[in-house]
Every structure is written in structure tokens, then in C-alpha cells.
Amino acid sequence: MKKRYSYNILFQFVTEVFFKIGCKKADAELIAEVLLAAELRGIPSHGLARVKTYLGLWEVGRITLNNEVKVVHETLSTATIDNGNGFGMLGAKKAMKLAIEKAKIAGTGWVSVLNSNHFGIAGYYAMLALKDDMIGITMTNASPLVAPTWSTSRFLGTNPIAVAIPAENYPPFVADFATTPIAQGKLSLIERKGKKCNKGFVQDKEGIPSTNPAILKQGGAIVPLGSDYEHGSHKGYCLGAIVDIFSSVFSGANFGPFTPPQVAFLPLSEKSTGLGIGHFFGAIRIDAFRPASEFKKSMDQWIETFKNAAPTAGHEKVLIPGEPEKQNTEYNLKNGIDVLPDVEVELIKIAEKYNVTIYK
Amino acid sequence: MKKRYSYNILFQFVTEVFFKIGCKKADAELIAEVLLAAELRGIPSHGLARVKTYLGLWEVGRITLNNEVKVVHETLSTATIDNGNGFGMLGAKKAMKLAIEKAKIAGTGWVSVLNSNHFGIAGYYAMLALKDDMIGITMTNASPLVAPTWSTSRFLGTNPIAVAIPAENYPPFVADFATTPIAQGKLSLIERKGKKCNKGFVQDKEGIPSTNPAILKQGGAIVPLGSDYEHGSHKGYCLGAIVDIFSSVFSGANFGPFTPPQVAFLPLSEKSTGLGIGHFFGAIRIDAFRPASEFKKSMDQWIETFKNAAPTAGHEKVLIPGEPEKQNTEYNLKNGIDVLPDVEVELIKIAEKYNVTIYK
Numbered sequence: 115m116k117k118r119y120s121y122n123i124l125f126q127f128v129t130e131v132f133f134k135i136g137c138k139k140a141d142a143e144l145i146a147e148v149l150l151a152a153e154l155r156g157i158p159s160h161g162l163a164r165v166k167t168y169l170g171l172w173e174v175g176r177i178t179l180n181n182e183v184k185v186v187h188e189t190l191s192t193a194t195i196d197n198g199n200g201f202g203m204l205g206a207k208k209a210m211k212l213a214i215e216k217a218k219i220a221g222t223g224w225v226s227v228l229n230s231n232h233f234g235i236a237g238y239y240a241m242l243a244l245k246d247d248m249i250g251i252t253m254t255n256a257s258p259l260v261a262p263t264w265s266t267s268r269f270l271g272t273n274p275i276a277v278a279i280p281a282e283n284y285p286p287f288v289a290d291f292a293t294t295p296i297a298q299g300k301l302s303l304i305e306r307k308g309k310k311c312n313k314g315f316v317q318d319k320e321g322i323p324s325t326n327p328a329i330l331k332q333g334g335a336i337v338p339l340g341s342d343y344e345h346g347s348h349k350g351y352c353l354g355a356i357v358d359i360f361s362s363v364f365s366g367a368n369f370g371p372f373t374p375p376q377v378a379f380l381p382l383s384e385k386s387t388g389l390g391i392g393h394f395f396g397a398i399r400i401d402a403f404r405p406a407s408e409f410k411k412s413m414d415q416w417i418e419t420f421k422n423a424a425p426t427a428g429h430e431k432v433l434i435p436g437e438p439e440k441q442n443t444e445y446n447l448k449n450g451i452d453v454l455p456d457v458e459v460e461l462i463k464i465a466e467k468y469n470v471t472i473y474k
Numbered sequence: 475m476k477k478r479y480s481y482n483i484l485f486q487f488v489t490e491v492f493f494k495i496g497c498k499k500a501d502a503e504l505i506a507e508v509l510l511a512a513e514l515r516g517i518p519s520h521g522l523a524r525v526k527t528y529l530g531l532w533e534v535g536r537i538t539l540n541n542e543v544k545v546v547h548e549t550l551s552t553a554t555i556d557n558g559n560g561f562g563m564l565g566a567k568k569a570m571k572l573a574i575e576k577a578k579i580a581g582t583g584w585v586s587v588l589n590s591n592h593f594g595i596a597g598y599y600a601m602l603a604l605k606d607d608m609i610g611i612t613m614t615n616a617s618p619l620v621a622p623t624w625s626t627s628r629f630l631g632t633n634p635i636a637v638a639i640p641a642e643n644y645p646p647f648v649a650d651f652a653t654t655p656i657a658q659g660k661l662s663l664i665e666r667k668g669k670k671c672n673k674g675f676v677q678d679k680e681g682i683p684s685t686n687p688a689i690l691k692q693g694g695a696i697v698p699l700g701s702d703y704e705h706g707s708h709k710g711y712c713l714g715a716i717v718d719i720f721s722s723v724f725s726g727a728n729f730g731p732f733t734p735p736q737v738a739f740l741p742l743s744e745k746s747t748g749l750g751i752g753h754f755f756g757a758i759r760i761d762a763f764r765p766a767s768e769f770k771k772s773m774d775q776w777i778e779t780f781k782n783a784a785p786t787a788g789h790e791k792v793l794i795p796g797e798p799e800k801q802n803t804e805y806n807l808k809n810g811i812d813v814l815p816d817v818e819v820e821l822i823k824i825a826e827k828y829n830v831t832i833y834k
Contacts, residue, residue: 189581191551192762220580221549226763265792267783277716279723287719289712295705314705321786339709345655345674345701352649352795353713355780356637359647363639363772364763370779387775402552403586403724412723415747419730420715423627426681432625435712 118450123473125150127461128165130470135172136179141204148203148234153451156442159299160235162453166460168201168232170378177201177231183208191220194365195227199390202233202254206393210239213397214246221402226365229389232256232376236276237290237439243397244280247406251396252276255361255368257375260294261335262355263348266321268335269370272297273357278436280400282410284417288436293353294336301327301336306456314341360394367392478810483833485510487821488525490830495532496539501564508563508594513811516802519659520595522813526820528561528592530738537561537591543568551580554725555587559750562593562614566753570599573757574606581762586725589749592616592736596636597650597799603757604640607766611756612636615721615728617735620654621695622715623708626681628695629731632657633717638796640760642770644777648796653713654696661687661696666816674701720754727752 125146132142145168153161171177181200185193193212197205209225216223233239236252243250256271272292279287296315304311305327318324319333323342330336338350362369367388374382374391400409423432446452453461465472485506492502505528513521531537541560545553553572557565569585576583593599596612603610616631632652639647656675664671665687678684679693683702690696698710722729727748734742734751760769783792806812813821825832 187762187764189759189762190579192581192758194763219550221552222582222584224582224758224762262780262783262792264786264789265783266786267792269780269783277712279719287715289716291706291709291712293709295700312704339700339706340655341701341705344672345705346651346699348793348795349651349653349699352637352651355647355795356649359639359773359776363769363776366764366768366772369772369776387772387779398552398584399549402547402549402584403554404547404726408726409723412726412729412747413719416719416723416729419747420622420629423622423625423629426624426626429624432622432627433708435708435715 118452120450121150121154121447124153124162124451124453127465127470127472128162131165131169131464131468134468134470135169137201138180141180141201144203144207145201148238150451151238152235154443154446155235155237155439156446157235157439158454158457159297162461163299163457164232164234165464167377169464171231171376174378176374176378185212191216191222192224195225197227197230197390199229199231202231202391202393205230206233206239206395207242209393209395210242210250210252210397213395214243214248217248217397217399217402218246221399223397225395226361227393227395228362228365228367230367230391230393232391233393235290236274237278237288239395240276240278240290241286241288244278244286246397247280247400249280249398249400250276250278251398253357253361253394255358255373255392257377257380258371258373259298259330259336260338260354261317261321262351263338263343264321266317266319266335267371270338270351270354270358271373272336273354273361275353275357279413280410281413281417284414284434285440286436287413287417287434288439290436290439293339293350293357295339295341296336298330298336301330357394362388362392364394365392478812480810481510481514481807484513484522484811487825487830487832488522491525491529491824491828494828494830495529497561498540501540501561504563504567505561508598510811511598512595514803514806515595515597515799516806517595517799518814518817519657522821523659523817524592524594525824527737529824531591531736534738536734536738536742545572551576551582552584555585557587557590557750559589559591562591562751562753565590566593566599566755567602569753569755570602570610570612570757573755574603574608577608577757577759577762578606581759583757585755586721587753587755588722588725588727590727590751590753592751593753595650596634597638597648599755600636600638600650601646601648604638604646606757607640607760609640609758609760610636610638611758613717613721613754615718615730615733615752617737617740618731618733619658619690619696620698620714621677621681622711623698623703624681626677626679626695627731630698630711630714630718631733632696633714633721635713635717639773640770641773641777644774644794645800646796647773647777647794648799650796650799653699653710653717655699655701656696658690658696661690717754722748722752724754725752
């Protein structure tokens with residue numbers, strides 16, 4: 115008797131759970147809003163499935179509630195924020211808001227965050243810049259599961275990049291992607307179905323290409339975007355490294371292999387090179403380079419040009435980044451969110467444990 | 475009787491050629507310096523091979539000599555520069571210098587360039603920021619040869635990204651890569667050897683994967699980094715699109731399919747969406763986010779960590795971006811530059827045509 119849940123019901127539920135464990139109301143609402151933004155956009159790996167993992171991190175004392183979020187370094191166009199080991203959303207939203215304020219004065223604003231945790235989908239923060247006629251940029255480092263080219267060492271995360279760019283009449287261009295061929299969530303899904311994965315996603319502990327989606331549990335690693343050296347995986351390694359450095363060396367968070375895993379069942383690294391995980395945010399006023407009206411007109415023209423690219427056989431059209439996610443959002447707001455069966459079971463247990471009602 | 479040419483001999487030769495056609499001495503020297511930086515770093519596709527193509531563009535009137543380079547838009551941390559249709563190097567170097575000046579005051583500086591042409595290797599400009607204890611970033615759009623995922627339309631260039639990051643005791647981290655699995659120059663090399671290329675580099679005019687390195691002449695296209703949708707080519711498409719938008723929609727240059735080809739034998743697009751090709755430059759003070767000494771110490775630690783990653787069988791070690799190019803530079807400065815045989819023939823013809831001596 116599977117039924118879709120309305121956005122409002124889920125928002126209320128998630129808010130109440132985080133309020134119950136001791137978060138301030140506004141903080142609990144922000145966590146709910148970001149997790150549900152992922153569900154709306156059709157990225158359930160970063161949505162309600164994280165309620166259980168976030169609670170798990172809090173239960174073992176890895177996350178600080180009611181953390182102080184403070185600016186620790188600043189220039190006209192930049193700042194560094196210490197998130198006080200709180201939920202990633204709290205420092206991340208303040209960082210993007212500060213980047214936007216800096217951009218209003220300096221043309222651009224750039225904020226790095228240390229001492230943080232998983233912040234949900236990168237695209238949520240990048241998109242916050244759009245309403246002020248700005249481009250938004252987000253990066254974060256993440257649990258180390260990716261091996262550099264020619265290595266067996268799990269030294270990088272799937273380290274995503276998100277870029278949101280406003281247009282005039284078309285919806286914004288919103289790219290939000292991991293710097294690996296596949297996200298960890300999708301690998302788990304293949305594993306649960308008992309299937310093999312394509313070559314070019316993972317390698318075993320010796321660095322030999324594998325099709326076993328469970329190979330990460332046996333010392334294997336995800337490979338960088340490009341899959342192998344021949345196809346440019348060293349470029350994916352560069353990208354993942356740049357995201358790691360911008361997120362953690364700028365801010366003073368842990369980098370690479372020392373990035374704290376964002377699940378309670380994985381141990382922390384014995385060595386530390388900073389505090390928590392790190393993020394990086396940017397806001398660029400569209401009128402920082404040319405008049406806003408010209409920029410928007412040109413961006414509309416760009417989108418129209420690429421929408422009209424000739425599709426290959428079997429494909430209706432070429433996609434503009436962010437287009438499918440926008441359609442998913444509209445559909446899910448209207449028809450409700452289709453919660454994954456495993457996640458629904460988890461949420462019902464959480465509802466009982468924390469004595470919060472989940473309405474259907 | 476193949477012999478290596480010394481850097482100084484080649485620098486003098488290239489400078490004289492461009493001086494002879496009417497460039498100012500300083501401009502001719504800069505063109506020579508950038509082209510030879512590519513030779514030194516071991517990237518001959520962007521080195522002396524371009525002397526002939528640049529002259530070809532000038533001969534058909536596609537490049538303006540002694541162009542005016544002017545700032546046309548500005549904020550505290552940003553600017554847009556019109557390169558007056560001159561050689562790309564001229565506007566590019568001024569743009570990076572302006573980005574550095576902006577960063578001295580605002581923490582970061584970002585400059586877009588319109589009305590420009592091919593500027594050589596992206597890494598050259600990114601590295602200019604290093605001596606001021608800044609991170610340098612370069613992007614450019616390029617001749618349209620790459621099809622978006624699920625398309626047969628050649629709408630993007632190989633659109634490179636370069637990022638140079640200073641350290642304390644280690645050489646800087648310098649990433650400089652196309653957002654495609656293979657550069658066009660390497661494809662030509664495979665073709666000249668009469669070999670087939672790997673799957674995952676190019677597709678035919680119907681969008682079907684091909685192993686023919688000459689397929690671009692038959693309406694085929696290079697694919698984005700990731701090679702196919704299954705392996706994340708939509709992420710490579712996003713990257714190429716972001717570089718295109720930052721380089722051309724910011725500045726008002728031509729974007730995507732309208733980007734003027736940087737070889738004289740390919741016709742210009744009938745439609746124009748701006749002026750020339752576009753570039754984008756960034757400079758970030760390393761003390762914009764934390765004290766410089768802390769940043770450099772942490773960057774040294776990052777490099778040391780990744781240098782010590784466990785290599786896979788058959789590989790001695792994991793590479794830090796920029797390491798092989800630095801070794802090439804030291805070797806080539808000491809032992810001379812090994813000019814490609816085809817290119818040597820071209821240079822000798824150019825020496826005759828423009829009455830310039832090329833010493834051996």
C-alpha cells in the first residue's frame with residue numbers, strides 16, 4: 115500500500131525529529147528543507163536516507179548541537195567560517211549568505227568553512243544566489259572513498275561541485291555533480307539488487323578494475339571521473355583534488371584521507387590535519403562583468419542554442435543542467451514524494467524512537 | 475641529423491617572426507614566451523606548432539596587430555577586458571595581472587576577456603599568480619569540436635581549466651587539463667601514425683562511438699570527459715559548459731558553436747553571439763582565508779600525503795599535478811627542446827618566408 119508523502123508532512127516530521135534531539139526550531143527546519151530539496155529534485159541518496167545517518171553521528175557524539183557559527187577570517191571579498199562541529203547545513207547557509215553580502219559590495223564573495231559536517235546537496239546553496247541575480251558556486255570534501263589515478267589509496271571523497279547560473283526567461287542552469295563516474299549511493303543500490311556494476315566505476319584493493327559494487331567493503335575504491343588514465347581519470351583526480359584543497363586547505367578543515375567519514379559506523383582517522391570537513395562557497399554578481407540585462411539575454415541565447423542541439427538516436431533532446439531536477443521538483447510538489455521502501459522503514463522506526471508522529 | 479634547439483635560439487626566432495609581421499617587440503616576446511612555455515612543459519600541441527596556425531590566422535585577416543587592450547567593465551574584485559581581436563596572449567596576460575592587482579585589495583580578483591584569440595597554454599597565466607602568494611585560475615573556450623552528451627552537434631571546445639596553488643617547500647600544485655578525455659592534438663598524432671584510437675574518445679556524425687582518429691573530418695565529434703553517459707560524460711558536459719559560460723557569457727565573447735575556430739582553414743560561424751573567443755582568469759590571495767604561513771604548511775602536508783599514496787602495480791608513484799611538467803621544464807632548459815619533425819619543417823619554411831634566421 116505504497117503511498118506518496120506530501121512535502122509538508124515530511125517537512126514537519128523531519129523538523130520535529132531534529133527539534134526533539136535538541137536543535138533550535140529554525141535549525142531543525144533548515145535541515146529538513148535541505149534534505150527535502152534533494153528528495154524533490156530526485157536525488158534520494160542525499161535526502162531522507164540521511165535522517166538516520168545524521169542521528170547516528172549525533173548519537174555517537176560526532177556532531178555538536180546548537181553550535182556557534184562564527185567568522186574567523188575576512189577580506190573584502192572573502193571569509194572563513196568555523197561551523198563549531200554542527201550540522202553542515204547551518205554553517206553552509208550562513209557561508210553562502212555571507213558570500214552574497216560580500217558580492218553586493220565587492221562584485222564577488224567567497225567563503226570557506228571548517229569544522230563542519232555533511233551539508234546535503236551542494237546545489238541547494240548554489241541556488242540561493244540566484245534570487246539576487248548572482249551565480250552561486252558550492253564545493254565540499256567528503257568521506258575518503260576515491261583513489262587518485264595509479265593509486266590504491268582511498269584519499270579523496272566524491273567531492274561535488276555545484277554551479278547555478280540565472281537566465282532571463284529560461285529556468286536557471288544548475289549543474290551539481292560528483293567528480294567521480296558514480297556516486298556511492300548508486301553503487302549501494304546496484305549491490306542491493308544483487309547486480310554487477312559497469313567497468314570503470316570501481317577498482318579492487320590492488321587497483322584492478324572491478325564490477326563488484328560491494329568492493330568498497332573489501333578495500334576497493336571508486337575511481338575519479340574519466341574512469342582510467344587512458345580516458346582522462348587524471349583530470350578527474352585533479353578536479354577532486356582542487357575541490358579538496360578549496361574546501362579544506364583554504365579553511366583549515368581535514369583534507370583528503372583525514373576527512374571524517376559522514377557515517378557513524380566508519381571510524382575517524384587516527385591523524386587529523388584540521389577540524390571537521392570543509393566546504394567552499396562563491397557568489398558572483400552577474401553585473402560584475404557586464405550589464406545584467408546583457409548577461410541574461412546572452413544566457414537565454416546559450417540555453418536556447420543547447421536545447422536545440424541535434425539529439426542522437428533514441429534520445430528526444432539534449433538536456434540543460436538542472437532541467438530534469440526542476441521537472442522532478444514540480445512533479446513531486448504536486449504528487450507527493452515517493453519515499454524509498456528501505457528509508458520508509460527507517461523513518462517509521464525513528465518516529466517510534468523519538469516519539470514523533472509521521473502522518474500518511 | 476635531429477638536434478635539440480636551445481630555449482634562447484627558439485625564443486629569439488619566434489620573437490623575430492612576430493616582430494617581422496608587425497607586432498611590437500614586447501608583444502612578440504610574450505607570444506614567444508607563452509608558446510615556448512608549452513614546449514618546455516612537454517605540451518608541443520600548444521607550442522611551436524601554433525606559430526604556423528597563428529600566422530595563418532593573421533594572413534587571412536582574422537587577427538588584429540597592435541590591438542588596444544582595454545578594461546570595459548569593473549567592480550572591486552572583477553573586470554572585463556576587450557582584447558581588440560589581438561593575439562590571445564596580450565589580453566590574457568593583462569587580465570591575469572589585473573586579477574592579481576584586484577586580489578591585493580579585495581582578497582580575490584576575477585577578469586573575463588572578450589574579443590580574443592587562442593592564448594596558448596592555460597597554465598602559463600594561472601602560474602603568474604604564484605609569485606605573489608596567490609592561487610591562479612584560467613579558463614578559455616575553444617574551437618567547437620565537442621558534442622554534449624546525447625548530441626551529435628559540435629557545440630563546445632575542449633575548454634581547459636588550469637589551477638595553480640603555491641606551497642612552502644614543495645613545488646606548486648599546477649593542474650591544467652581539457653574537459654575532454656583527449657586533446658585534439660593527440661588525436662592528430664594517432665591519425666598520422668595510421669593507428670586507431672581507443673573507444674571513448676570520439677563519435678561519428680550519428681553519435682555512435684568510433685575508433686577512427688580522423689572522424690572529426692567526417693562530421694564526428696570529441697566526447698566530454700567521462701566518455702559516455704554511463705560513465706558520467708554529462709559531468710564533463712557540465713564542466714565544458716561552465717568554462718564556456720564563464721569565458722564568453724561573462725565577457726560578451728562568442729559562445730559554444732559560434733566560437734571562432736582558431737585555425738584559418740576552418741570557416742567562421744555565419745552567426746555571431748559576441749566578439750572573438752573568451753577567457754576567464756582568477757587570482758586568490760592565499761591569506762584571504764587563513765594566515766599565509768598556515769596555508770603553505772597545510773599545502774605542503776597535502777602534497778606530501780598524496781606523494782605517499784600507495785601506487786598500483788607497474789607504477790612507481792602517484793603524481794602531483796604539475797610535477798611531470800616541472801621535470802620536463804628542467805630537462806628541456808638544460809638539454810634543449812626536441813622540436814617535432816613536422817613542426818621543424820614548418821619553422822624552416824617560415825624562416826625562409828619571413829627572412830628570419832633559425833640557428834641550430
